[in-house]
Amino acid sequence: MSKACDVLIVGAGIAGLTLALELHAAGITCQVYEAAPELKPLGVGINVLPHAVCVLDRLGLRDRLAAVAVTTKESAYFNHHGQLIYREPAGVAAGYAWPQFSIHRGDLHEVLLQAVRERLGTDAVVTDRRCTDARNEGDLASTRFVDSAGAPHDVTASVVVACDGIHSALRKQFYPDEGAPRYSGNNMWRGAVKWAPFLSGATMVRAGWFTVGKMVIYPIRDAVDADGNQLVNWVAEIARPQPARRDWTGRGRVEDVLPTFADWRFDWLDVAGLIESTTEILEYPMVDQDPLPRWTFDRLTLLGDAAHPMVPRGSNGAGQAILDASFIAEQFKQRGVGPEALVAYEQVRLKATSDVVLMNRKAPPDKILQVVHERTNGARFERIEDVVGKDELADIVNQYKAVAGYALDQLNVAR
Ligand SMILES: Cc1cc2nc3c(=O)[nH]c(=O)nc-3n(C[C@H](O)[C@H](O)[C@H](O)COP(=O)(O)OP(=O)(O)OC[C@H]3O[C@@H](n4cnc5c(N)ncnc54)[C@H](O)[C@@H]3O)c2cc1C
CATH class of the missing domain: 3.30.9.30 (D-Amino Acid Oxidase; Chain A, domain 2)
Structure with a gap:
């Protein structure tokens, strides 16, 4: 059995394309297989916070993103009467070395896709290939894809990284009894x-x-x-x-x-x-979905929404996928493309993203709204200071930032 490349990426979404760029930068060969017959700029808005922009900046995409996105200046919270509860600067305005981008998902996707095609070649992304299953075969991993005419295509690589989103086929293969989405x-x-x-x-x-x-x-x-x-x-x-x-x-x-x-x-x-x-x-x-006990099965692993779908209450779905891509590429560089790197990736990123999944349920930044709504019984307030102190509100946001990996001091020092 001959292998097509080092890393086979399933899914050309935000995670899959970022991973392709990271691998290319590391000199590791990869191919991306995507179920959609054609890649279109789908979706609506997404926020990309400074920790993820840091990764995209290292990939040389900051200016391209700035040209199509809105560089977010501040975050503001209001009650349903339109009264201001709290506001704070965002991105560079808050002192980060990287901006926050509010961007159309289609524009983000397009910037990534163009960069992949320029750097890896126009055939780096193969469309109309829906992954149905994957298996370990000795020193290789083999994946079955089906095209829209129903024809099967088997592709072999050193490892397979499933970036196939919230409906991940490989996640279902690993966890056939996982219940319906929560x-x-x-x-x-x-x-x-x-x-x-x-x-x-x-x-x-x-x-x-x-x-x-x-x-x-x-x-x-x-x-x-x-x-x-x-x-x-x-x-x-x-x-x-x-x-x-x-x-x-x-x-x-x-x-x-x-x-x-x-x-x-x-x-x-x-x-x-x-x-x-x-x-x-x-x-x-x-x-x-509830956090999983493991993502890696020898030469197969999960990444991005396939690994850790989260409720979108902290603007971290795309960001955590981008961080995963950066981290796994670093493991391949350090340990070679094989099971050891996949285990090292899982050891760090599974815990980190599980914490974000759970924090998004319990105490994401919009908890500020809940606190004020409950303390006022949904009524108008005279002075917000009589309802809640500014420090308490800042603590809510800062605790979230620390768990999600973009606390100002952590990020500016660590990168
Ligand atoms: C069409 C679309 C629109 C979206 N719009 C928004 C939005 O407006 N706002 C927002 O916050 N989030 C949106 N999201 C989700 C957001 O992109 C993700 O939460 C986040 O960016 C994580 O990215 P991901 O690459 O892990 O997953 P995704 O971005 O979902 O990418 C997964 C990719 O895998 C492909 N795929 C799925 N199954 C298979 C398979 N079996 N074989 C091969 N390929 C497969 C999908 O077609 C897709 O291209 C959207 C996702 C999609 C797919």
Whole structure:
């Protein structure tokens, strides 16, 4: 059996493409196999925080990302009456050596894909190959793919890294009895719409609370027309007993979302107007999975969402996938491409990301909203200082940053 490359990457998403770039930089051969027949710029907004931008900067992508993203200046928290609870600077404005980017997932994906094609060649990503299973065969790992006509294709490499996202085929192979995804009790609707800059023009807003309607809003593209409008991303999150379908093509309806936010017309942003003006809405349940006991099975391993899907309450899904990619490439450099490197990768990244998965459930940054909502019983406040001190709010965010690996002092010193 002859091998195609050192590392076979399953899935050309954010994790798979970042890993391909990291491996190329390390002089390790790889190929990426992707199920979609064509790679399209899908999704809506994503935040890439300084720890992940640090990795992308080392890969030489910082300027390309800055050209298409919004460089986030601050993070702000409001209650559902539109009253300001807390704000703090973000990225470079907060003293980090790297910015925070608020970006369309399609733009992030496109920057990565272009870099892969330029550096590894146009045939580095093979599309229309859906992975069905993989197995260890002596000194090699063999993977079966099926194309859209149903034809099988077997590919062999030294190791296989499954970056095939939240529906990972290899995760199912390793854990056939894993239950259905764990629904958080909150459904999400996402949209993006042209809108005039609001607040600083680069503010990430979190507002409300799940039980009365919560919103995450931030611009993801600057100057999208001659009037200087931005593309503004919004995510409505509402407590619902039943989850929606779990894929990125589920279409939502304005009438499912608008009633909850109908009176959200604040002096800093007309949230209801934003929703009313959105033509395409995606619906997606807020789900994750319990952390796994292991990812690595000899020459096969999991990475990114395949390994640790998390509820999107801390802007860390893409970031942790990028950190995984960087870390595993470093292990291959140090230990060679084989099982030892995969074990070393798992030893560090499984614990680190499990902590983020659990923290996202219990105490992500939006816990600030919960604290204020519960202490005020959802009513307006006179002075926020009478409800909660600034230090208590800063502690919530800082504890999250430490667990997720982007506390200011850790990151600026460590890199
Ligand atoms: C179409 C799409 C849109 C998204 N939109 C958003 C968004 O708007 N906001 C947000 O926060 N997150 C979004 N996400 C999720 C986000 O990209 C991830 O949470 C995060 O970036 C981690 O990346 P990942 O590479 O691990 O997974 P993903 O980015 O999900 O990438 C997984 C890749 O593997 C491919 N794949 C899946 N199964 C197989 C298989 N059996 N064989 C081969 N390839 C396979 C998928 O087609 C995909 O390209 C989206 C994901 C997808 C796939």
